[in-house]
């Protein structure tokens with residue numbers, strides 16, 4: 184009934200193909216938020232305030248700092264995200280330049296606008 188090479192073996196391939204199609208369409212804001220939680224929040228905090236559970240300080244800089252962020256140029260920040268800066272590793276293996284830019288404009292800048 185379950186011969187080798189049957190349905191169960193092909194399923195991971197189908198799932199992988201679906202994932203590629205999804206990436207081709209470009210990540211949604213939702214995906215970028217998930218990516219932030221996955222790749223960035225351990226250093227910058229879920230809300231960009233570089234605080235962990237119980238207010239524990241995290242190693243990243245505070246991104247949800249409106250005054251600081253307003254003075255920063257998108258191109259320079261995108262370069263830091265892709266290439267890394269000081270203690271921060273680069274993410275060019277995980278994010279395209281377009282994704283890094285949208286991470287900034289659609290996730291990080293709104294986070295700073297919400298912060299008080």
Ligand code: HEC
Pocket residue numbers: 219222223224225226227242243244246259260263264268269270271272274286
């Ligand atoms: C290992 C911890 C760590 C992780 C993970 C991390 N960062 Fe950082 N990040 C830092 C530190 C530390 C700095 C401050 C670098 C400096 O200026 O000394 C920083 C700085 C930044 C800056 C400011 C760069 C600048 O030019 O001043 C941005 C934007 C940023 N991070 C975004 C991100 C994003 C987006 C991610 C996830 C894709 C991320 N970081 C993941 C530690 C981290």
